[in-house]
Amino acid sequence: MTVEAEAQFHVLAVDDSLIDRKLIERLLKTSSYQVTTVESGSKALELLGFREDQSSTPSVSPNQHEIEVNLVITDYCMPGMTGYDLLKKIKGSSSLKDIPVVIMSSENVPSRISRCLEGGAEEFFLKPVQLSDLKRLRPHILKGKSNGKEQKPEQQQQENNNNNDSSSISSGSSNNQSNKRKAMDAMDEGLSPERTRPRFSSDSLTVV
Amino acid sequence: MEVACLQRRFIDLTATIFQQEILDSQFTQLQQLQDESSPNFIHEVVSLFFQEAEKLLNELSKALDQQIVDFKKVDAHVHRLKGSSASIGARRVKDVCIAFRSCCEENNKDGCIQHLQQVNQEYYLVKSNLEDLLKLEKQILASGGSIPTMK
Numbered sequence: 374m375t376v377e378a379e380a381q382f383h384v385l386a387v388d389d390s391l392i393d394r395k396l397i398e399r400l401l402k403t404s405s406y407q408v409t410t411v412e413s414g415s416k417a418l419e420l421l422g423f424r425e426d427q428s429s430t431p432s433v434s435p436n437q438h439e440i441e442v443n444l445v446i447t448d449y450c451m452p453g454m455t456g457y458d459l460l461k462k463i464k465g466s467s468s469l470k471d472i473p474v475v476i477m478s479s480e481n482v483p484s485r486i487s488r489c490l491e492g493g494a495e496e497f498f499l500k501p502v503q504l505s506d507l508k509r510l511r512p513h514i515l516k517g518k519s520n521g522k523e524q525k526p527e528q529q530q531q532e533n534n535n536n537n538d539s540s541s542i543s544s545g546s547s548n549n550q551s552n553k554r555k556a557m558d559a560m561d562e563g564l565s566p567e568r569t570r571p572r573f574s575s576d577s578l579t580v581v
Numbered sequence: 582m583e584v585a586c587l588q589r590r591f592i593d594l595t596a597t598i599f600q601q602e603i604l605d606s607q608f609t610q611l612q613q614l615q616d617e618s619s620p621n622f623i624h625e626v627v628s629l630f631f632q633e634a635e636k637l638l639n640e641l642s643k644a645l646d647q648q649i650v651d652f653k654k655v656d657a658h659v660h661r662l663k664g665s666s667a668s669i670g671a672r673r674v675k676d677v678c679i680a681f682r683s684c685c686e687e688n689n690k691d692g693c694i695q696h697l698q699q700v701n702q703e704y705y706l707v708k709s710n711l712e713d714l715l716k717l718e719k720q721i722l723a724s725g726g727s728i729p730t731m732k
Contacts, residue, residue: 392629392665399614399622450660479664501607501668504614 382514383407383440387417387447387459388477397446397477397502404507409440414454417445418462421469442472443514448500449478449485457489464493473513477502584726591717592729598710601673608670627711630669634704637662641697645690655693656685662700666707673703 384406386397394410401408411417422439445463449456456476463469476489479500486497495513498506598604615622637658644655663678665671677700684692718728 390661390664390668392626392633392668395626395629396611396668399619402619403614403616479667500664501610503610 381407382443383409384510384514385417385420385440385442385445386410387412387414387445387451387456389413389448389451393448393500400502400504400507401446403504404510406510409442414447414451414456414459414462417447417459421445421463421472423462423466423469443517444473444475444510446475446477446498446510449476449489450480457492460489460492460494471517473517475510475513584721584724587717587721587724588726588729591714591721594710594714594717595729598714603673603707603710604670605672606670607667607672611670624715626669627715630665630671631708633665634662634674634708637665638697638701638704641700645694645697650688650690650693652685652688652693656682659685659700671703671707674700674707677703 382405384401386394386401386408388394388397388410389412391412394412398408398410409420411420420439421442445459447456447459454462456478460474460476463472463474470493473495474493475496475498476494477498477500478485481499489497496509611623611626641655641658641662644651644658659678659681663675663682666674666678677696681693681696681700684696721728
């Protein structure tokens with residue numbers, strides 16, 4: 374039953390290294406994710422259907438994106454557009470900003486890590502990425518899903534979300550409540566105690 | 582008998598490789614990722630590594646052969662090689678790359694040339710060991726045996 378639910382999660386992996394793309398693809402598939410890999414940030418944006426001039430909230434239409442992804446995992450050091458640049462583009466786009474982004478890097482540079490996390494990245498993984506690192510993806514993907522991006526009844530029942538009809542994104546107060554509950558559910562989901570840094574962004578109880 | 586002998590050799594070779602840190606636990610992780618749904622995974626990743634490493638070593642040789650060395654370019658290649666070797670678990674290659682990068686930062690041409698020699702050596706060492714290891718695996722499987730798992 375859980376296998377069926379997880380088969381829906383689609384991860385877009387971005388890395389200029391062919392070996393690393395192969396690796397991350399295998400890791401993700403082993404963790405039961407559907408995977409698409411691309412070699413650059415610009416390719417990633419193309420696939421996501423990114424539009425530069427997207428300042429207004431678009432009318433909700435799932436066909437707007439070329440593909441639907443539940444999470445983007447990207448290398449930091451890439452020629453042209455870095456992982457950080459890609460992160461900023463995604464977070465600055467009204468249609469893409471809710472997609473969780475994870476950054477990977479072979480270099481352990483604290484200022485780089487903070488910059489990425491402050492820029493909206495959910496996690497920062499040191500390369501080579503391990504299977505156990507991928508366990509940390511689930512809470513972020515689930516959070517992204519329950520923001521009303523996908524409407525899969527089984528999934529929502531499983532997650533005990535009471536935000537079942539995402540078409541009616543109605544009163545602010547009820548949304549606030551369910552956001553809080555989602556954050557807490559995500560934490561109960563079993564976030565591993567060892568994190569790269571203390572969390573201060575979206576998982577805290579301050580509602581955005 | 583044949584199989585047992587091959588398996589013995591496999592175990593010994595693996596032990597040596599890991600003792601000498603030619604490969605590290607990252608390689609073990611890769612082995613664990615190979616399964617029935619992806620039976621050629623190791624072979625594919627290793628082949629990619631060989632291809633990329635040899636290309637990079639070539640580029641490095643050319644770059645350091647120039648009258649005026651572009652250290653940024655050299656560093657970029659070494660960074661790339663460092664990343665690939667880390668991803669596959671080629672520990673000694675990776676370690677030399679780390680030292681190599683320091684020479685690049687110092688614009689130290691002689692140091693770079695020395696390190697290129699070293700990284701070439703380490704690369705060919707890991708290459709021949711991997712080839713031997715994969716060949717043994719193939720032989721074991723062909724003889725109907727199973728690959729000993731090292732934990």
